[in-house]
Amino acid sequence: MTEKLKVATTSLAGCFGCHMSLLDIDTRIMDLVQLVEFDRSPLTDIKTVGKCDIGIIEGGAANTENIEVLQMFRDNCKILVSLGACALNGGVPAMRNQFDLNACLDESFVNGAGVVNPGVPDDPELPSLLDKVQPLHEVVKIDYYIPGCPPSAEVIYDFLTRILEGKPVDIPYAQIRYD
Amino acid sequence: MHSATNMPRFDTEHVIPFVDSLVLSANKRADRLLQLLVEIQTQYSFVPDQAILRLAEQLAIPSSEIRGIIEFYSFLHLVEQGDFQIHFSDSVIDRMSGSKVLIQQLCDRLGVSPGEPRADGRVTVSTVSCIGMADQAPAALVNGYPLTKLDSKRIKAMAQLIESSTPVDEWPADFFLVSNNIRRRDLLLAAPFQEGSALSHLFKTGTDGILDKLSRSGLRGRGGAGFKTAAKWQMCRDIDADERYVICNADEGEPGSFKDRFLLETCADDVIEGITLCGLITGANKGIIYLRVEYRYLKQHLEERLARRRDKALLGEGILDQDGADFDIEIRLGAGAYICGEESALIESLEGKRGIPRNRPPYPVTSGYMGKPSVVNNVATFFVAAWVATKGGNWFASKGTAESIGTKLFSISGDCRYPGIYEFPFGLTISKVLDECGASETQAVQVTGPAGNLVLSDSLERKLCYEDLPAGGSFMIFNKSRDLLGIVKTFSDFFAHESCGFCTPCRVGTSLISDLVTRVHSGHATQQELDQIQIIAEVMNTSSRCGLGRTASRPIMQALQQAPELFTHRGETG
Amino acid sequence: MSFILDGKNIPFKEGDTIMDAALNADTYIPHLCHDPEFVPHGSCRVCLVSCNGRYVSACTQPAVDGSEVESNTEAVNSIRRELVAMLFAEGVHICPACEKSGSCKLQAVAYYVGLLTPRYEHFNPPGRLDASHPDMIIDFNRCILCELCVRASRDMDGKRVFSISGRGSEASLVINSESGKLGDSLFDVSDRAADICPVGALLPKHKGYEVPIGQRRYDITAIDGAAAREPVKKSGKSDD
Ligand SMILES: Cc1cc2nc3c(=O)[nH]c(=O)nc-3n(C[C@H](O)[C@H](O)[C@H](O)COP(=O)(O)O)c2cc1C
Ligand code: SF4
Numbered sequence: 001m002t003e004k005l006k007v008a009t010t011s012l013a014g015c016f017g018c019h020m021s022l023l024d025i026d027t028r029i030m031d032l033v034q035l036v037e038f039d040r041s042p043l044t045d046i047k048t049v050g051k052c053d054i055g056i057i058e059g060g061a062a063n064t065e066n067i068e069v070l071q072m073f074r075d076n077c078k079i080l081v082s083l084g085a086c087a088l089n090g091g092v093p094a095m096r097n098q099f100d101l102n103a104c105l106d107e108s109f110v111n112g113a114g115v116v117n118p119g120v121p122d123d124p125e126l127p128s129l130l131d132k133v134q135p136l137h138e139v140v141k142i143d144y145y146i147p148g149c150p151p152s153a154e155v156i157y158d159f160l161t162r163i164l165e166g167k168p169v170d171i172p173y174a175q176i177r178y179d
Numbered sequence: 180m181h182s183a184t185n186m187p188r189f190d191t192e193h194v195i196p197f198v199d200s201l202v203l204s205a206n207k208r209a210d211r212l213l214q215l216l217v218e219i220q221t222q223y224s225f226v227p228d229q230a231i232l233r234l235a236e237q238l239a240i241p242s243s244e245i246r247g248i249i250e251f252y253s254f255l256h257l258v259e260q261g262d263f264q265i266h267f268s269d270s271v272i273d274r275m276s277g278s279k280v281l282i283q284q285l286c287d288r289l290g291v292s293p294g295e296p297r298a299d300g301r302v303t304v305s306t307v308s309c310i311g312m313a314d315q316a317p318a319a320l321v322n323g324y325p326l327t328k329l330d331s332k333r334i335k336a337m338a339q340l341i342e343s344s345t346p347v348d349e350w351p352a353d354f355f356l357v358s359n360n361i362r363r364r365d366l367l368l369a370a371p372f373q374e375g376s377a378l379s380h381l382f383k384t385g386t387d388g389i390l391d392k393l394s395r396s397g398l399r400g401r402g403g404a405g406f407k408t409a410a411k412w413q414m415c416r417d418i419d420a421d422e423r424y425v426i427c428n429a430d431e432g433e434p435g436s437f438k439d440r441f442l443l444e445t446c447a448d449d450v451i452e453g454i455t456l457c458g459l460i461t462g463a464n465k466g467i468i469y470l471r472v473e474y475r476y477l478k479q480h481l482e483e484r485l486a487r488r489r490d491k492a493l494l495g496e497g498i499l500d501q502d503g504a505d506f507d508i509e510i511r512l513g514a515g516a517y518i519c520g521e522e523s524a525l526i527e528s529l530e531g532k533r534g535i536p537r538n539r540p541p542y543p544v545t546s547g548y549m550g551k552p553s554v555v556n557n558v559a560t561f562f563v564a565a566w567v568a569t570k571g572g573n574w575f576a577s578k579g580t581a582e583s584i585g586t587k588l589f590s591i592s593g594d595c596r597y598p599g600i601y602e603f604p605f606g607l608t609i610s611k612v613l614d615e616c617g618a619s620e621t622q623a624v625q626v627t628g629p630a631g632n633l634v635l636s637d638s639l640e641r642k643l644c645y646e647d648l649p650a651g652g653s654f655m656i657f658n659k660s661r662d663l664l665g666i667v668k669t670f671s672d673f674f675a676h677e678s679c680g681f682c683t684p685c686r687v688g689t690s691l692i693s694d695l696v697t698r699v700h701s702g703h704a705t706q707q708e709l710d711q712i713q714i715i716a717e718v719m720n721t722s723s724r725c726g727l728g729r730t731a732s733r734p735i736m737q738a739l740q741q742a743p744e745l746f747t748h749r750g751e752t753g
Numbered sequence: 754m755s756f757i758l759d760g761k762n763i764p765f766k767e768g769d770t771i772m773d774a775a776l777n778a779d780t781y782i783p784h785l786c787h788d789p790e791f792v793p794h795g796s797c798r799v800c801l802v803s804c805n806g807r808y809v810s811a812c813t814q815p816a817v818d819g820s821e822v823e824s825n826t827e828a829v830n831s832i833r834r835e836l837v838a839m840l841f842a843e844g845v846h847i848c849p850a851c852e853k854s855g856s857c858k859l860q861a862v863a864y865y866v867g868l869l870t871p872r873y874e875h876f877n878p879p880g881r882l883d884a885s886h887p888d889m890i891i892d893f894n895r896c897i898l899c900e901l902c903v904r905a906s907r908d909m910d911g912k913r914v915f916s917i918s919g920r921g922s923e924a925s926l927v928i929n930s931e932s933g934k935l936g937d938s939l940f941d942v943s944d945r946a947a948d949i950c951p952v953g954a955l956l957p958k959h960k961g962y963e964v965p966i967g968q969r970r971y972d973i974t975a976i977d978g979a980a981a982r983e984p985v986k987k988s989g990k991s992d993d
């Protein structure tokens with residue numbers, strides 16, 4: 001392989017746990033770096049996405065900014081990967097989907113226990129919340145999914161090497177977990 | 180006719196005695212629960228909490244289960260619907276005849292939202308799947324009585340009658356005119372039926388003689404599955420059992436079908452004689468007509484017919500003075516659920532439960548109502564059987580094709596000049612039918628309702644018979660001005676609304692398909708979503724527990740296969 | 754009498770369903786609503802098998818002598834995968850936040866059929882919890898309507914605490930008590946119905962994490978009993 005593959009990653013409504021798991025592949029990240037070049041990613045601190053081969057996203061879509069970033073990734077990445085439970089199903093942030101959004105905001109910022117200075121934040125800088133937290137595949141087309149909360153370093157590493165080697169992705173039974 | 184103002188407003192004091200009297204008349208039988216709920220609903224326009232608790236206590240059924248039954252059936256309610264309950268028929272034919280606008284007009288005039296009782300609790304306007312009046316659409320029911328051929332003028336008059344609290348039996352009689360619309364007669368409709376003739380033949384030739392005639396006539400069930408009737412009756416007769424039942428399936432839920440309503444109204448004697456014949460042949464003592472609640476207005480007429488036949492020794496003990504020829508018939512009402520047309524769900528419903536189909540085997544002929552061997556046949560099947568018993572199998576076999584013997588009643592509706600009942604021999608081409616009913620510029624025909632087949636204008640030479648296009652009751656015609664995807668959407672919504680919810684593929688699949696078809700219709704579907712529809716359809720077809728789930732994806736799949744251009748075009752504009 | 758299940762000879766006796774025979778022969782066919790202690794139900798449909806080329810539910814279909822039954826094939830599993838995905842989409846299944854995770858049959862069957870990809874748009878039903886009982890909690894959005902609790906309470910406990918209400922996608926589990934709450938019903942934690950739920954809908958209180966995540970039933974052994982889940986390796990490539 002002459003040219004390195006470009007990879008971008010981001011966390012939307014996630015907890016960065018999936019990124020931590022990515023870092024958990026330890027020294028093998030050095031092998032990876034031989035093969036890939038990171039574009040936008042919390043690992044590089046680049047803020048915009050250029051044309052990439054692979055985009056990896058953790059977290060679901062909870063606000064308008066998430067949607068923008070997700071669209072941007074879809075527009076720029078040849079392959080888009082949903083990484084982790086939140087990206088696949090909305091995960092823990094999507095637990096709020098069972099409630100009315102305003103009821104959630106009131107509970108957090110107005111009526112909840114221990115709230116000081118009650119009031120729902122309304123700074124125009126803040127992106128507005130979506131009515132429901134959406135899994136990524138409900139917003140854009142996703143090419144690959146890696147379940148887990150977080151997916152183990154093992155799964156992520158295997159997945160990436162398979163993609164890089166152009167092999168079909170096949171997550172073995174022993175590596176599938178939703179928790 | 181039931182009077183609106185006579186309906187006692189809900190009143191705590193009356194509820195308990197009323198429920199008690201019902202329970203008593205039902206001999207405290209828990210399997211009568213659904214009938215009691217229908218009576219209570221009719222009386223109060225809902226099932227009050229006190230009634231539920233009283234029934235629970237008297238019949239030893241948990242109140243949660245009673246509520247669960249009420250929530251299953253469209254005509255039963257937990258909140259008061261008011262003195263005037265208007266149910267608009269919401270089939271595709273009603274919609275094509277402008278029902279949506281009329282519903283809106285009535286709602287506006289009365290100041291109500293569809294499906295919600297008005298704040299003063301006096302009136303509710305809602306929709307139900309299809310009330311079997313597609314030949315005189317748009318139609319509705321007011322307190323159970325059919326209103327046909329509605330238009331804006333009539334809607335205005337209705338609103339005034341409601342606002343002035345005019346009892347329904349004082350509304351103009353022409354509002355309630357239900358026409359027969361017989362357009363073509365053949366073997367069966369040519370002459371009136373000779374009461375008792377089939378039964379006399381039975382006593383002359385014996386059960387084997389009649390079964391032989393039925394075999395020769397090739398009669399196959401008219402309810403959809405097309406099972407050989409003679410074989411079904413014989414199986415039931417030959418099983419060792421102490422009790423047996425004959426059940427007449429008058430649930431006619433297939434949108435666009437009204438042949439059963441027509442027969443019950445116009446040829447009730449023929450049908451009842453067919454049921455009686457079956458009872459005497461199989462050795463059952465009891466017959467039940469499961470009448471969909473949309474046809475409740477026919478109950479009195481049928482009761483009168485039954486009474487008259489008892490007087491003439493055509494029903495009851497010692498039929499035609501033959502010793503041991505005892506058979507009687509009871510009418511039970513449904514409560515608004517298409518799935519209760521499926522024979523095992525119907526039996527569950529008759530036993531007073533939610534209409535959830537049973538696991539099969541065992542089939543009803545071996546273990547049906549109350550676990551006893553039961554013949555379930557469609558109204559039209561009994562009707563034909565009575566005629567064949569009288570006139571002979573060869574008489575019937577003089578028409579039709581090799582596999583599809585005789586003639587069949589069709590309910591024709593939609594874009595044609597003469598909608599109504601047509602009796603045709605099997606094997607006619609669709610284009611011939613279209614000619615006869617005065618259809619022009621035909622884009623498509625839906626044969627046998629949403630679960631049947633879509634036939635586009637390039638296939639009009641197909642024949643209506645088991646060898647080619649199996650034909651049930653309903654034949655709906657759509658001309659070139661109609662939005663085919665909109666029709667498909669109506670059908671998909673119908674299945675999502677009528678799925679019983681028991682099994683995963685149908686409960687979830689019908690909802691998913693209905694959402695996806697809505698997206699297709701609005702032009703927003705992606706190729707991925709079209710692929711998804713095909714996957715869901717495959718899953719529903721292969722894994723659903725009963726016929727509803729196994730056929731519910733047909734409208735969209737047939738449209739995708741036969742008219743792919745509809746979808747690509749949408750894709751471009753969307 | 755016997756039939757062939759995925760190439761294996763399975764003996765059976767008169768009256769056995771395909772599922773009965775397979776279970777007796779220690780051969781796994783996926784199932785969620787079935788438990789040999791109760792009358793077969795046939796609602797989840799994940800026990801779908803092809804019997805002489807016809808799709809049937811193994812838990813309700815009487816076994817037929819000499820028949821060929823296919824279960825663990827891609828054709829059948831691909832349908833099961835969609836069925837499981839439908840159950841996930843219909844309810845609210847956030848496994849990382851569920852006490853049942855690792856011992857949940859829905860999850861384990863999803864692993865078995867290799868469900869990696871969420872498919873359908875989530876239904877997002879409004880939240881419904883019943884925590885009124887001192888020992889048990891119900892999260893209705895995890896209920897898959899298998900009616901095992903209904904059958905256990907009715908047929909074994911003689912209580913009819915649970916039933917299903919409504920029709921179609923509105924169908925839901927309801928409790929028999931004046932308030933509709935479990936706490937006011939006859940339900941007791943020692944009931945058979947208390948430990949029958951295959952998923953995390955009907956859960957015991959105070960026990961959630963007695964067994965840590967990662968060491969639970971299906972973390973250790975796959976639901977078909979055969980393939981043990983390997984402990985997650987810390988380093989080294991897994992074999993291709
Ligand atoms: C979803 C569903 C709905 C049905 N609805 C009706 C119905 O409304 N009327 C009817 O006669 N048969 C209906 N059937 C067919 C019945 O299950 C049964 O086959 C029929 O009543 C048998 O009578 P036959 O042999 O005279 O046709 C339905 C079947 C299914 C699967
Ligand atoms: S296929 Fe549909 S109607 Fe039939 S049992 Fe399943 S959910 Fe009920």
Ligand code: SF4
Binds near residue numbers: 178846857954
């Ligand atoms: S019930 Fe099972 S599938 Fe649902 S969230 Fe809990 S562990 Fe996951």
Ligand code: SF4
Binds near residue numbers: 895902903926949952
């Ligand atoms: S609560 Fe559990 S056992 Fe009861 S029906 Fe729901 S999933 Fe089945």
Ligand code: FES
Binds near residue numbers: 783795797800801812
């Ligand atoms: S296990 Fe057979 S349908 Fe659920």
